[in-house]
Amino acid sequence: MRGRRFLDYYPKTIHAAISTAFSLLILAAIAVTSLISYNVSEDAVISNSEAYMGEIITQVNNNIQSYIDNMENISLIIFTNKDVKYYISSNPFISREEVRSYQKNISDLFQSLLYTRKDIASIMVFGYNGRVVSDRRLTQLNPNVPPQDQDWYKQAVKEGGRSVISPPHVQNVLQGEYSWVVSLSRELKSINGMTGQGVALVDLKLNVINDICRNVKLGQRGYVFIVDSSGNIVYHPQQQLIYSKLRTEQIGRVMASEQGSFVDKDSGRIYTIHDTSFGWKIVGVAYQDELISNPSAMRNSFLLWAAAGLAVTLIISFIISHRITRPIRRLQAVMRQVERGDFDVRAEVGQAGEVGQLGRAFNMMVGQTRRLLDERVQTEKIKRRTELRLLQSQINPHFLYNTLDSIIWMAEQRKNEEVVLMTSALAKLFRASIAKDDELVPIRVEVEHIDSYLQIQKMRYRDKLDYAIDVPRELHAFKTPRILLQPFVENAIYHGIKNLPEGGMIAISARQADNGIEFRVSDNGQGMSEETIKLIMGAVRRDSDRDHIGVSNVNERIELAFGSDYGVSIESEPGEGTTVAIKIPQVR
Amino acid sequence: MRTKRLWLPLLLLGFVVLVVWTGLGRGEASPQDNRIAIIMKTTDANSHYWQTVRSGALAAAKELEVALELSGPLRSIDSDEQARLLEKAIEQRPRAIVLAPIDEDALAPQLEEISRLGIRLIIMDTPLLHHRADSYVSSDHVEEGREAAGILAPGRKTRPVYAFLTSDEKSPVAMQRRNGVLEALPAGSAYNLGMINVGKSEEQAYRTVKSLTVAYPGMNGIIALTDIGVAGAAKALKETGLSGSVKLIGFDSSVPEIQLLEQGAMHALIVQNPFNMGFLGVQAALDSSGGSATVDIPSATITRANMYAPENQKLLFPFVY
CATH class of the missing domain: 3.30.450.20 (PAS domain)
Known part of the structure; x- marks a missing residue:
């Protein structure tokens, strides 16, 4: 709401702002200069006209004077x-x-x-x-x-x-x-x-x-009249109308005026008075609006020139503002590319001006951002790897304790075969977790690892847990991140099956999907709701919750290593079971 | 984005074009609209009266900036020629026609045509009796008659015994003047000896007045509606020595009448103002606001005492320029 009246219409781009400012300034300047020069030339025309009128009236006076002089001379001849x-x-x-x-x-x-x-x-x-x-x-x-x-x-x-x-x-x-x-x-x-x-x-x-006065041209309607020293009309083109009082003449004002000019504002007439030597006053009357020989033509030519000047300067101002803002607009385009995530572009730094500095600073900023981004990716990778290593190196103490407890219990029962089986599975499991830090392992190794884990779990839970691993042999040669499946199997057991009185079944399969390999870990356990899936898949990690770290960690690991085309997806139906699909690329 | 940046200069350009266009559009009046045809009774250079009307019309045309087309027959009795000139003027389709009709009946078809075409019609000098005009610019001839009556019977001390002399009984102007006299001097307050048509003959007027002086010794006034009657009557009155006691009153001026006035052989002249008639006729033609239908131009009563007053000199001795 603030500033709604004006700021909404205020030009938003620099180009528009410069154009507007230029245009308004030029408009004002041209308007003012045109007005002033028009008035000046109007004044010049009027004063010229007044001088011209004065000359004409003087001429009339000289003519009449010569006739009067002649009469005077004749009278002197008679006199002498x-x-x-x-x-x-x-x-x-x-x-x-x-x-x-x-x-x-x-x-x-x-x-x-x-x-x-x-x-x-x-x-x-x-x-x-x-x-x-x-x-x-x-x-x-x-x-x-x-x-x-x-x-x-x-x-x-x-x-x-x-x-x-x-x-x-x-x-x-x-x-x-x-x-x-x-x-x-x-x-x-x-x-x-x-x-x-x-x-x-x-x-x-x-x-x-009469002929002298009548032939004087003072514009279209101007005229000359003469009054004598007592204010009687000697000559007036409309004497009859004045006698009949149908027309008035400024005789009082003429009589009161000295030689010179005055303007009658009401009728817009200019009176130019000339005193003669014999007492008459010769008065020229011109209409002000006629003095400017053709006021509308003069005004029009002024308007036309002002308009032409304005048009030219408007175009020039548009071009200039366009040129000024061009580097800024280029920089803007580059910025937009960066906005879209392309950090490889660089702004051209052509000139040394402010925009050049801006471009240099921008390039530096983009470079720094790029470096920081790379660094962050690197850090994330290291972090994940560290986390993973932690995960891999740590065997849950409860698990270990429970397993050892089971072994002890089986040994007391003299179930030697089982003890051997379980102990060797535990040994394999440990070997896998302490194996050298080789990121990718053949699927065969991963399958052995998950098999060992499930053997231990099956012995512990006996009838409650059953499992099946179906990984085709031709996939064994491809590589996979280590300990990829264990978190999901662990979840399936602890959250899906453990609490079911009749027990459950875990099926692990792998197959070739379009240019990748998809593992599936399915159980027929409790299942979970959409909210739980979101919670698990979400990046919310709590240090206390190892299980969740497991699922989201695996997902992030895959995405970091192979891109967003790969990763983990969970389908679940409460009461029916859960299927987790893990997709990785085919890597040899 | 492109269009958004272009709107402002374009808007300004449009504004400029608008300013120039309105500037150029102003002050262009078509001169065609200001044409006025004026048709007088005569363009005879010896007719001071009509030459003065012409001067007035030209003065108005200059002042009001109109194009004037002046015409009229060479002789003031040529009504056929006037009809022809009027026809010609109608063909030009002027804004208005100013007409001083010689004979209304001879102009009837043209007058109807004017009213059919809706051309503004201004009548001067002589009224139209059967046709409509937009404006009538003239002296009030009835008022002139009343003025004449006032001179005959100043202060109503004596009962006027008077006669009319005329040379054209059909002239509407003469009739209006007579009616004005009769209106001011109703039967009972004055004795009217009747209207005597003396034709175009000065001799006839002379004889008529001479016999009237014999038949009516108490006669103290003669109103001559035309200048022919004035000359004959003045001669008769001079011979009988009644110049002083019988008041001779005439209308409009001529040099012989002025001389009679100077001699005291004539009592008064009632003169019109033809300059003003011409001027106001043109002005009325331009006045499309439909102002007053009748423009009255007061006549002046000229006697020996005031005949050389500056304003009356102009009326009596028209200075034609």
């Missing part, structure tokens, strides 16, 4: 023109003919000025003495619109000699003409330069300003 001065002067000595010729001269001058400048709609002079002259041959004033009541006239008088620029308006002073113009008006002074004598009017066609 002697003919005009005479024409509007209150000098009563100028005759009517002279006035007419002045009028003609002035009109010619105005016409020639107008001829060179297509942007000028009209040039007029209104004298305070009631005389009017214009660029037209015949000046017909609109009788319903007295010039003195017009704003441009009143402003010019008020300013006393300085030029005044009007907002765009319909010029209605000429009969039947209604054209949209921007007017520059200026009060004309007398020759002494002090008293005002009239007002000069120069009208600029509004088309000119």
Whole structure:
């Protein structure tokens, strides 16, 4: 349960761990750098665009300024023109003919000025003495619109000699003409330069300003508008909507701002303001989202490059982690072989790094284990042999005492033959147990040994015990470990038959089984349960219990000497008897 | 074992592909969806009114980023040509059609086709009487009539005695204006001398008004539903010296009417706002949220006193760009 949420998903192999760590690091690094560079380039694009807007607006200003300058120049020509001065002067000595010729001269001058400048709609002079002259041959004033009541006239008088620029308006002073113009008006002074004598009017066609503003491209939806010094709209592409209050413009904020830029957060528009020398403010409006020429293309190219970089680095990280972990995985494979019990393998020690050291240490460990294992096998063998020798050399004192008791008893009864028989059997038995330490003996010798033993036992138990040995002669030449059968026969007598009142029978046989020899020791005694068999066959050895040492010892001896294909197996049925099968290989 | 080690890089790769795919998928709007056809009564460059509608529509198209296809017959009475243009527009299957109908009856088959195809239809200027439209963008002509009535009888001090002059009795716009006047001046509070059709003749209007001044010396108002009536009536009133006492009220502006206003020979002009009509017409075409069915564009009442106010200059002297 501990750490279930996270640790379960934590990569389990080093390879996976390295790959994961690399991938996450690279992902984070690429994400961060992409984001930063995207923002940086976005900022760069925006500031570039702002600079570009500023340039465009300056251009618009320069264009408009040049038209205004031109009007100014024309008004100065009028201001300084002697003919005009005479024409509007209150000098009563100028005759009517002279006035007419002045009028003609002035009109010619105005016409020639107008001829060179297509942007000028009209040039007029209104004298305070009631005389009017214009660029037209015949000046017909609109009788319903007295010039003195017009704003441009009143402003010019008020300013006393300085030029005044009007907002765009319909010029209605000429009969039947209604054209949209921007007017520059200026009060004309007398020759002494002090008293005002009239007002000069120069009208600029509004088309000119409209065309300049309309042709400015500030993105798809951007536009230019102009306000005058009191906040009235001079030009706006949607002036009508603003008048109808269907649309609002940031005029208040524009009026309050210095030259420069500000961003209207609500509508996402950038306002770039340029102050003109004549009081107007030219404002460029661009939509922020349009400034980045193609934001989605830019974002996509960033995404694509980031993805490509990520893909490449992921593959590389996978390969690198694969290379790093390869020696470890090799070592792992070797370890698995050792796990399965193959101690002969050795790890390749190719490099001097940690893994190389690990491999060397592992090889040393495997070698040591192997040596220890061999040593242990050797020790076990020696131990078994010692045990066996102990077993073989020790004749059970009870057995010896009982046998000698039997011999004494038979001698008292004068049963000489039996005494001789028993004594010689005992002698054979002793000879066999003190014979030189030759591991394997011919089966013939083993059969003689077990025969001697059984003879003694039979004499002791008389009618209670009978036995039969059936070992074919052709097997006599093969070899067998010494004292192989005695423990089983002993068990059969003491546990199987001894307590039976009617006695029992022990049959010993041998036959050739598949590439081996199988001895069988059967009795028709008490038999035993499965648990007892397990107890006997189990490796549980108690020093006090010689019998059990015998059975398991024999089994282990056979397995040690010949391998696990050979050994002892017991079949028993309580009340029916026990059969022990001992299998050994054919050894000559 | 092999697959277990591969899942993580594969998962990350899949994630990256997903991110890129969603990134690329965004922000791609088909321009085809934003095509709007606008069919005016006329594309005549001398018609300031319709040229201003055009300006408004173009301004909206720029602001709202739509592709606009502007068309209209050369003459504002050519309803057959308009039907043909409408047919052509329908074939293009635009997102919406903005139409200023000359004659509803001549367009009947096309209007039915539009409603059958489910194309959004916006009507400008002149209402449809027998067909359905998704939106109607126009001045409220009835309200214009009420305004005219208000000028005739300011403060209800004098009982208005007035006549209508018209040149087209079938025009739905003229009818709505007349109804507005009648609604504001019910029988009893005013005396209506009736509606006189003067045809397309200024002379006829002049004679009609002259005889009216003789027949009804108490007459104090003339509502001219067309500019032809205004010119004739003004001439007649000037000759009889009644310019000041008989209020002459007209609709929409022309240069002669402006001059009459300057002279004081005319009392008031009620003018529409064609720029806003064009702009709001396109806006309504895009407004698929099914907003208000009628977009009202307030008209302005222009008198001699306010005619040169900046906002009214724009209405009276359309600056076509």
